[in-house]
Amino acid sequence: MKAEHVNPFINATINVISTMAFIKPVPGKPFLKKDNKATGDVSAIVGMTGPSHATLSISFQKKAILAIVSSMFGETVDSLTDDVSEAAGELANMISGQARRDLEAMGVIYEGAIPSVASGEGHELKHITDGPKIAVPFTIADSTFTMELSFES
């Protein structure tokens, strides 16, 4: 995976969340992470294997995932329930799937593992690789989430 392969993940994040939750997240500038940590309240993680090993993660602030899930479910969800974790995992799975289909059209084939979701206010998430870690902050109403793509160089 290369830096130019990040765009399909940005587009898929916008498309999937817009389609599923009728909320269009606004991407900020992607940046190469110097430190190794993301902080979030709910983090969805999808391991990927292909030309290089990789991991997609999306770390949501509580407010961001609750806004998304409330909109998806059509009712106010105000705490980090199992359904919220499940929805975050499904979103990450769909984002990974859509991005991987776009990469496949570019001749780059990745497979995705089973998504995992860590839920706990203010947890930290690290990806263990010496390769690049690219982070893309997204804004949604008055909160944020961060999509991260780590891959072996």
Place this chain on the structure above:
Amino acid sequence: MKAEHVNPFINATINVISTMAFIKPVPGKPFLKKDNKATGDVSAIVGMTGPSHATLSISFQKKAILAIVSSMFGETVDSLTDDVSEAAGELANMISGQARRDLEAMGVIYEGAIPSVASGEGHELKHITDGPKIAVPFTIADSTFTMELSFES
């Protein structure tokens, strides 16, 4: 992946932690999880792809990972630092690698993604699949950790 493929992961967990930390974890009886959650203070996650999609996770109680890491580093570590997360990720990577080599000898080929580590006291971890989730509790001195293997049926 099938239920009988769990044994290489149990053996690898014992071997890697015994070798790296000079502490031999004692496995309890594997069980099929009915609910969908693990609770831990540090959880290492390795996505895997192959004949079916899968995920390995190891959720450590704080006391368990601090005992392991203190023994690995040869000095007392008493809080969940970045080095602790890094070590948990490396252990999971080695466990996944050793188990996958054993599976390969049985003709079952899996690849592993980049490991991710969630750190935060009392977080929950869920794997998003309808397939089986097999959990193996391990005891180490007076604390525990749980190895989980989720895979598509």
